[in-house]
Structure formats: structure tokens, C-alpha cells
Amino acid sequence: MKSHFSYDLNRFNTLEEEIIRLDKQHSHFNKFETKKLTELGVNKTSRILEIGSGTGSITKTLASLTPGGKVTAIEKEIQFKKMWQTNLKDFKNAELVIGDSFEVLPMLQHVFDFAYLRFVLQHIKKPHELLKLIFEKLDKGGKLIITDIDDQLTFCYPHSEKLDNLLNDVQIAQRQLGGDRFISRKLPTILTQIGFKHISCETICFTNTQLSFQDIWRLNMGFKSSLVPSHSSNIVNLQYQLQVADEKSELFYNVGVVVTTAQK
Numbered sequence: 001m002k003s004h005f006s007y008d009l010n011r012f013n014t015l016e017e018e019i020i021r022l023d024k025q026h027s028h029f030n031k032f033e034t035k036k037l038t039e040l041g042v043n044k045t046s047r048i049l050e051i052g053s054g055t056g057s058i059t060k061t062l063a064s065l066t067p068g069g070k071v072t073a074i075e076k077e078i079q080f081k082k083m084w085q086t087n088l089k090d091f092k093n094a095e096l097v098i099g100d101s102f103e104v105l106p107m108l109q110h111v112f113d114f115a116y117l118r119f120v121l122q123h124i125k126k127p128h129e130l131l132k133l134i135f136e137k138l139d140k141g142g143k144l145i146i147t148d149i150d151d152q153l154t155f156c157y158p159h160s161e162k163l164d165n166l167l168n169d170v171q172i173a174q175r176q177l178g179g180d181r182f183i184s185r186k187l188p189t190i191l192t193q194i195g196f197k198h199i200s201c202e203t204i205c206f207t208n209t210q211l212s213f214q215d216i217w218r219l220n221m222g223f224k225s226s227l228v229p230s231h232s233s234n235i236v237n238l239q240y241q242l243q244v245a246d247e248k249s250e251l252f253y254n255v256g257v258v259v260t261t262a263q264k
């Protein structure tokens with residue numbers, strides 16, 4: 001099968017570790033997401049397309065918002081299937097299609113009111129092509145919601161050159177695999193070129209004063225460390241150094257994401 005992605009479960013030390021990270025990530029975003037989805041008009045009968053559903057944590061939120069509608073989730077990693085099914089066991093209005101979105105989307109027969117991609121587009125080699133396929137599957141007036149990263153929203157004080165170097169190496173590694181850690185800032189241009197309208201971007205940041213340093217570090221480094229295994233001892237040293245500063249209340253650590261919305 002052709003590879004369009006920089007996300008590969010085989011690169012993680014254990015699947016369990018990645019599942020914990022995804023669940024933590026979900027619990028931090030979910031309250032905000034539910035509010036945002038409702039504001040955008042997701043309702044009881046919405047038809048929703050979700051790309052890259054992972055464990056199904058966000059599928060569950062989407063399915064609970066739309067009991068008389070339907071959520072179609074596409075996920076390329078079969079290893080997530082059981083977990084997704086367990087998460088969605090009480091919902092009849094959600095289906096999972098295992099496969100690469102580039103291959104699955106053209107085969108879908110129906111259109112959608114909403115499409116959601118959370119932390120997926122940064123892994124896609126040809127985001128423009130995928131977004132074009134999604135545009136075709138949205139009904140007239142249908143809305144797209146993308147939550148993704150921009151590495152410039154990760155920084156700390158006191159300034160750490162070690163953190164900068166690490167981020168730089170992760171950016172290069174992900175780019176070599178076809179991903180892009182600066183995807184969010186490019187979306188307004190890409191979406192306009194495809195024909196989307198009413199494009200809006202909101203940045204959401206978390207700091208170590210809101211979340212524990214341990215949580216923020218796991219969110220921020222879990223995937224990155226899988227990309228640069230040769231840095232594992234640097235990452236442990238940096239974590240220790242920052243943790244000590246955090247315990248003395250002498251650290252500011254920020255991570256941020258961008259939520260982009262657009263309409264067909």
C-alpha cells in the first residue's frame with residue numbers, strides 16, 4: 001500500500017504508552033472541543049466525517065452530540081480497531097472504516113455536514129490533496145474543523161537551547177517522513193485555494209501552570225520521542241532539568257494548537 005503518513009504505530013515503544021498519551025490529550029481538549037462543535041452547529045442529526053480517529057475518543061464525543069445522525073470514522077491503523085469498538089460500544093450511530101483516507105474517501109457514497117481532523121494533518125504527505133477529497137465529500141455549506149500543531153507555539157522560559165535543538169531535529173525527522181510540524185499556519189492558504197470560505201483560526205495554549213509539568217511533557221514529547229530515538233537520553237536529561245525548575249516554580253512551559261474552521 002502507498003504510504004501517505006508520518007504517523008506509524010510501529011515506531012512507539014509500546015502501544016499502551018501512545019494510548020495513554022492520546023487519552024490525556026483528549027481529556028485536555030474535550031471540554032473546549034464540545035463547546036466549539038456545538039457553536040459551529042453540530043446537532044442531533046448531523047452527519048460527520050472523522051479522519052484519523054485513533055482510539056475513538058473523539059468519535060465518542062461526536063457520536064454523543066449527534067444521536068439521530070451518523071459519524072463515519074476512517075483510521076488507517078487496524079491496531080486501534082478493538083479500542084475504538086470498546087469506546088463506541090454504546091453507540092449505534094458511529095461506524096469505523098479501516099484504511100487510508102486517500103483510498104477510502106473516494107469510495108464513500110454519501111456527503112457530510114461536518115468533517116473533523118484532530119492531530120492528523122501534520123502526518124499527511126499531501127494535505128492539499130486530502131483536503132480536496134474532503135471538500136468533495138462535504139455537502140453545500142458543510143463545515144471543516146481541524147485541530148493541529150504549530151511548533152512555534154512550543155517554548156519555555158528560561159530559554160532552553162536544548163529544547164530548540166530537539167524541536168528542530170523532530171521537525172526535520174517528521175518532514176523527511178512527509179509530515180509538517182508547521183501545518184496549521186499554512187491552512188488558510190491551502191483552504192482558500194481549494195474553495196473553502198469563512199476560514200477562521202484560533203490558537204489554544206496550555207502552560208505548566210494549568211497542567212502538571214508531567215502531563216504537558218507527555219503531551220508534547222510522546223510522539224516526538226518516537227521520531228528521534230537517538231535523542232532518548234537527551235530527552236530524559238532535558239525533562240529532568242525542566243522538572244527541577246518546575247518544582248522550584250522557576251519554569252514557564254507553553255504548548256499550543258490551532259483550531260481552524262472553514263465552510264464549503
Ligand SMILES: C[S@@+](CC[C@H](N)C(=O)[O-])C[C@H]1O[C@@H](n2cnc3c(N)ncnc32)[C@H](O)[C@@H]1O
Pocket residue numbers: 004005007022026051052053054055057058074075076077080099100101102117118119120123124
Ligand atoms: C496523532 S493520532 C490522533 C488520533 C485522534 N485523532 C486523536 O486526536 O486522538 C493520528 C491518527 O491519524 C491516523 N492517520 C494518519 N494518516 C492517516 C490516513 N492517511 N488515513 C487514515 N488515518 C490516518 C493515524 O493512524 C492516527 O491514528
